[in-house]
Amino acid sequence: MTEEILEPDLPIIDPHHHLWDLRALVGMFPEPHHPFIAAIAPHAHYTFDQLHAHMTSGHNIVATVFMECGAFYNAAYGDALKVVGEVEYVNGVAAQSASGLYGPARYCAAIVGHADLSRGAAAGEVLDALAAASPRFRGIRHAAAWDKDASVLGAPFHHPEGLYRDATFREGFAELGKRGLTFDAWLLEPQLPDVIDLARAFPDQPICLDHVGTPVGLGSYKGTLHERFDEWRRNIRELAKCENVVVKLGGLAMAFCALPEDGPCAGHSSEHLAALWRPYIETCIEAFGPTRAMFESNYPVDYWGADYAVLWNAFKRLARSASAEEKAALFAGTAARFYEIEDVLA
Template sequence: MSETILEPALPIVDPHHHLWDWRMRLAHLPPQTHPFDAILRQSPRYLLDELLADTGSGHNVIATVFVQCGAFYRASGPDALKPVGETEFVNGVAAMSASGVYGATRACAGIVGHADLGLGDGVAAVLDAHIAAGNGRFRGIRHMMAHDPDPVVLGPLAHAAPDLTTDPNVRKAVGHFAARKLSLDLWVVEPQLPGAADLARAFPDVAMVVDHVGTPLGLGKYAGRRDERFATWTASIRALAACPNVMMKLGGLAMPFVGFEGMGPDVRPSSSTLAELWRPYIETCIEAFGADRCMFESNFPVDRWGADYPTLWNAFKRITAGASASEKAALYAGSASKFYRLEI
């Protein structure tokens, strides 16, 4: 049974969702061996219709930001430029939404794409191609850097090389961001947070945001140790917060990597249950960064693994029930609008 929507008038900018269509690939996927595998089978198609069904499910979502997910790359041409196809596609979706035909929500008002930062100085041409393809909507890059030596931790997403935050070519590439006013989304897992802070200190003029509260871990060698590692995660979050160019996305806790018990595609916890599970991570981040440097995210459809869209936002609203009106305005819309330079 669906929950009553809490604070339904509160404006929300959802700064992190994906669009994809993996239906043709499902037949070629190997047998399910990792909890993440269930996500593609749970949501094989997530395009504008599915996004609007979620954003229109009761909460007042006024705009969204698309974040790269490796979908709709160009089928031909130079490998370095193939990810520009994703921006071309999403810009078309954004234009459809901006027409108003599909309602008041401005889907994909900002676009975060992918470029191989290993290209070093060669990334400049890719960035310029994204900017041109985005038609004024392109805001930055996410090169997924999440890595752990235990392959069980990340499963099918265990493809990033280690130590990308210190890689000389990556740093050369990030050196091209500031002049173009581009931001960097950082998806790293908890043990990598010190490296993210070091990268942020090296480029104080580049706006960065850490995805998914830094992804605390509870699978593989971390199973059963999440509470034990909370103090280490907290120290890393506070070190990141000391970097004024870094902001934090509050979400991603409905993914399987965190290892919460009683959560998954076949279990639908209430927003009250989710709020109590997530509260220590969310409140620690808000305390460290402040409301004006934090933004709630859906991370859909990935986070559908542990919660549906209305319940997820209800859980966030339960956590912030005691926040002031100005704090809520920042957490739910203002910080995201500021970081991604949205005109809404």
């Protein structure tokens, strides 16, 4: 769907996108195997050219933040350190962008990698190697998405139950604070108490909740979004009491959420998407405030339900009543501060 770009001059930092080559992974599964596979299949190869095409689709994207996705690992470094390969690769993309040959936007101005925190204190050496791989490295994400219904996530995306409460994981988690690094948390809506407990246990550790906590509309949760909304909202309000936590406003076009149910990229308008997402986005902004919330694309995963340009139009519709100062925070300022890239707004 093609739409006129709303507020085309509004500066945007896209704080959550991926770069990958998942053609081998997608080839392992028939497309109908799981909606997530169907969603990423059109963009199984998503590297600089595809990123650049989306970032120049009409909105004023001034910078982006790369989010780990298990891509471009370097097996030659060994099992624990292979994750460094992803940061090395993305740092090259960032350097390509910083050359200015592709326009003024700074792609991957901040890089969020991965380290296995369940290794306990030994994760510290991996964090140090990641930091040495790029001056743009800011922190890690260690996802914890789990559900007793394995069909919700599918085998490649299923993590151990109760990971954020595990003592050895928390020993590794403590290594982040020693180095001043950020943490991105991804888990599913029924698991929100786990990240609340983690945030309370480490009140000085900056944590970002990805994808508004990922409401679930697949598998055994199909058709239950409405009845589970009050519990999601209660947990979001409780998490927002933790001043060390910020929230990403997006990810709702993922297949997991079923908002919309049909995809990939079914051609929904920004008006329709804004209406679907409004209860979640407005609840998060009310709970966290604009200075602790940031809109995100989660591309190319959110291609399931939204074209890149349409997605940002939907966010702009959702922020229509916000003041200029509030919009500046929601679309760029919060991300710039959390990931320490304020210079891109200078």
